[in-house]
Amino acid sequence: MVSASLGCTYHSEETLKMTQSQTRRKLLQDMQLRGFSKATLSTYSKQCNRFLEFCKAKDTSKLTEKEFRAYLLYLTDRNDLAPTTINLYNCAVRFLYEVTLEKDINYKRVPHVRKPVTRPEVLAPQELEAFFREVARPKHFAFFLNLYGSGLRISEMLALRVNDIDAGRMLLHVRCGKGRKERFAPLTQAGLEAFRYYWKMYRPTNDNDYIFPDYTKTRTQSPDSFESMFRKIVKDAQICKKASPHTLRHCFATHTLQSGMDLMSLKEMLGHSSLSSTTVYLHLSLVDKSNTKSPEELSTQFWAEYRERNFIHG
Structure with missing residues (x-):
């Protein structure tokens, strides 16, 4: 100095x-x-x-x-x-x-590694249908259906509390988004009903009103348990693509564009800081134009099939 x-x-x-x-x-x-x-x-x-x-x-x-x-x-x-x-x-x-340590750094001597340009993996509607057909427990169905239907990151879903569900406006209040940004994500009718059914069956009351609490009832459940369950379901559904829970967010973005949503609106839904992060889905949406159904429509279909399989009425 x-x-x-x-x-x-x-x-x-x-x-x-x-x-x-x-x-x-x-x-x-x-x-x-x-x-x-x-x-x-x-x-x-x-x-x-x-x-x-x-x-x-x-x-x-x-x-x-x-x-x-x-x-x-x-x-x-x-x-x-x-x-x-x-x-x-x-x-x-x-x-x-x-x-x-208050030391100056020459960035040329410690550069970032160049990242290969890769496109996100996206599941076709038929693959998503096969995936949700293998989901048995109400908790997992509500979790994964809303990851897809709302386009949330797994950390954002786990951080949701009961009062973050706005059933009146059909929105999810994401308070702990990437970069600590708040936003509202769309909530599908099927997603809301899946939440309610899971809550009715499990009654997961806890000190912090988390929707997905762990056994201590003071913290959220670990993402590891959902990630391992996701891998099992993908295997049972005989899906050959490399997929993770984050793939459902990629599916949401791609299918939303395919159904006619504009790029700027999708950017806000996903909570992206830069439009360049969203434009990658534009290419994916143009590769396969056979799908025109929105995440809302597909979520309704998957939830209806789940209800029929499990004899859920009312």
Whole structure:
């Protein structure tokens, strides 16, 4: 840092010498002061801790770009990490250097990995029908039907509370979206009925009114349980495509465009910051023009078939 009055360079006492424990503590404080979400706090902390363990530096104030660059090369050489994951490590360590350790970084020496251009996987309506035909429990049906019908991320669905369901306006209030942005997502009639049936059957009352609480009744259920169940259902439905719960969001976006929705409206529904993130679905919607049904219509069909299979009346 430069003193304006004396014209000399000085360093704060914190940056003269820092142990790893001091560094971790200051890193957490720096993130908290900037209002980072709990998810970012956890992710950045874990990634920076792994970097510090890799370096084995007793005095982190002496870290240079050399260690940063060596770590990125180590991650790249592992061959088991996707470019997106490596770039996330890069962002976390950059924050550690620039904010916590107050060190300048030459981005040309620690660049982000180029990501291959890939198109999201989308299930055709027939594949979705096969998928929902294999869903047995009301909880899983309500969860996956609303992931598809509303286009939510799995973390957003798990964060929903009872009062986030606006049955009057047929909307879901997403309070914990990506980037901590709030938005409203569409709620289908079939999705609402599936929620109500699940609630009637399970009565999952809990301290925080989460729609999908865990056994403690104080937290949301883990995404792992839904992800493993999704994989089982995909296998049972004999779907050969590589799919995850997030695939249902891709299906929502693609089918919404195919049914006539404009790109800007879809951008708001999905909670995208940039229109470029939404335009990828425009290409997918044009590849197969055979589908004209909206997520609302398809959700109604899947829910009707589920009710018939399980003898649900009223």
